[in-house]
Amino acid sequence: MSPSLFSLIRSCLLGATLVGGLAAQSAPPPAQKKAPPSIGEKTSEAFQKLRPLQEKQDFNGMLAVLEAVPVQANSYDQALVLDMKAKIFAMTNQFSKAIAPWEKAIELSDKFEYFPEKQTLETVVLLAQLYGQEGSSSKDPKLQQQYFAKAITYFRRFLDKTKKPTPETLMAYASILYYRAVADPNNVDKAGLAEAQKIVEQGMLEAVKPREGFYQLLLTLLQQQNDLQGSSEYLELLLAQNPTKKDFWQLLMASYLQLSERASKQNPTLSREYLVRAIVTCERAQSHGHMKTPKDSMNLVSLYLMAGQFSRGTEILYQGMKKGEIESEPNNWRVLGRYYLEANMNDQAVKVLKEAAGLFPKNGEIEMQIAQIYTQMENNRESLKHAKLAVQKGNFEGTKPFSAHYLIAYTAYDLGEVDEAKAAIEKASTFEESKKDAQFPRLKAVIEEAIAEREAKKSEKAPKAKS
Numbered sequence: 001m002s003p004s005l006f007s008l009i010r011s012c013l014l015g016a017t018l019v020g021g022l023a024a025q026s027a028p029p030p031a032q033k034k035a036p037p038s039i040g041e042k043t044s045e046a047f048q049k050l051r052p053l054q055e056k057q058d059f060n061g062m063l064a065v066l067e068a069v070p071v072q073a074n075s076y077d078q079a080l081v082l083d084m085k086a087k088i089f090a091m092t093n094q095f096s097k098a099i100a101p102w103e104k105a106i107e108l109s110d111k112f113e114y115f116p117e118k119q120t121l122e123t124v125v126l127l128a129q130l131y132g133q134e135g136s137s138s139k140d141p142k143l144q145q146q147y148f149a150k151a152i153t154y155f156r157r158f159l160d161k162t163k164k165p166t167p168e169t170l171m172a173y174a175s176i177l178y179y180r181a182v183a184d185p186n187n188v189d190k191a192g193l194a195e196a197q198k199i200v201e202q203g204m205l206e207a208v209k210p211r212e213g214f215y216q217l218l219l220t221l222l223q224q225q226n227d228l229q230g231s232s233e234y235l236e237l238l239l240a241q242n243p244t245k246k247d248f249w250q251l252l253m254a255s256y257l258q259l260s261e262r263a264s265k266q267n268p269t270l271s272r273e274y275l276v277r278a279i280v281t282c283e284r285a286q287s288h289g290h291m292k293t294p295k296d297s298m299n300l301v302s303l304y305l306m307a308g309q310f311s312r313g314t315e316i317l318y319q320g321m322k323k324g325e326i327e328s329e330p331n332n333w334r335v336l337g338r339y340y341l342e343a344n345m346n347d348q349a350v351k352v353l354k355e356a357a358g359l360f361p362k363n364g365e366i367e368m369q370i371a372q373i374y375t376q377m378e379n380n381r382e383s384l385k386h387a388k389l390a391v392q393k394g395n396f397e398g399t400k401p402f403s404a405h406y407l408i409a410y411t412a413y414d415l416g417e418v419d420e421a422k423a424a425i426e427k428a429s430t431f432e433e434s435k436k437d438a439q440f441p442r443l444k445a446v447i448e449e450a451i452a453e454r455e456a457k458k459s460e461k462a463p464k465a466k467s
Helices: 003-014 021-026 041-055 059-067 076-091 095-112 117-137 141-160 167-181 190-206 212-224 228-241 246-263 268-287 294-306 310-323 330-342 346-359 364-376 380-393 401-414 418-428 440-466
Strands: none
Touching: 041 059, 041 076, 059 076, 076 095, 076 117, 095 117, 117 141, 117 167, 141 167, 167 190, 167 212, 190 212, 212 228, 228 246, 246 268, 268 294, 294 310, 310 330, 330 346, 330 364, 346 364, 364 380, 364 401, 380 401, 401 418, 401 440, 418 440
16 A cells, blocks of 8 residues: 555545544535435444444444445445445555445446535545555556556546546556556557656646656656656756755766767767766766765766776776775776776876785786786886786786786797796696687797707807817
């Protein structure tokens, strides 16, 4: 039972005592020409017995009295007894049991004009909500659709006769339309979604200050219809009213990112504009104390980098790790180094990676990344140094040990240190990757040739020395 439905039932039933409402039911409106239906003697006596039981809240006793009343089929007495039973069930939170007697009572009233229109409409809207509740809680798709159909029928009847329905009623009706429309994810009822949106918009237009629930439901409807532009506009309105809604900030940022992705091929300028909006949304959320987890901050870094703002992105990442706003762990430092490298800031990349190597002295992956950057900078002396440190430390995450030994062999050979190159290439040859690497045989061959040439020169010098 939803809070709005529960409060509506309470307000309808507590406006007068259950038993006290009998007199009102018996008296016709002043303009009514037809003679009012009369209550049977037995029924009148039974209702008098209900008052003391009601005061003691003996609802089971009240139901027992009503069960014992002899009523004729289709009579006014039967309609009254059914209506009272339904009210007792509702007051005792047995809402499912209230449906049948209320529905039968309305059927009799419709046929014989037993109840005033106001009472009939109050019962009709309660039945609408009760059927909606049954549909929402049902696990049987077929039954669910039947309950929703009943709810919608009663809602429409009520709204056709009501000039100014309450916001709660409009909200409940729109919700049922939505639930029915999306009950089958593989066959969404677009017409139902459109009708629900129309009802929500009607409720918002009629209210001086629409309730947040209207915005939330409209937002859900727009998203279901894949209207990201419309949903982002309403999210902005919701957040302007209440910036404390953490989930709305995340949803708004996600909407802008999806809009950016959609426009990326046909309109790159618009795509970038949405990307900037996503960045600003994240920063606005952080200014209100939201989306400040290390993961959120790392996402912001990624957004800046997607926008080509490497300086800002790397600054947030570096400062975030230093301040504890982003997790200071090896991979994030390596990401930082890679982004500096993409920004053609090689010296800065080496600097932060060396800082990381000091923070994580057993991590060979960081040393390997430094070595590779030095290779790109054509500084093979430093590259060799850090490649050897990488092998010493080990603990690789993504790098294969083969690659580290291969780099040592390559840089050592380039520096003329062929013995070290030979030792490294022999070590590299023990790994399976050596059989698949197209450059490996060539490097191994040139190293062996260099050593053979050196040995040949030694042999030539040896006889001359003896002579």
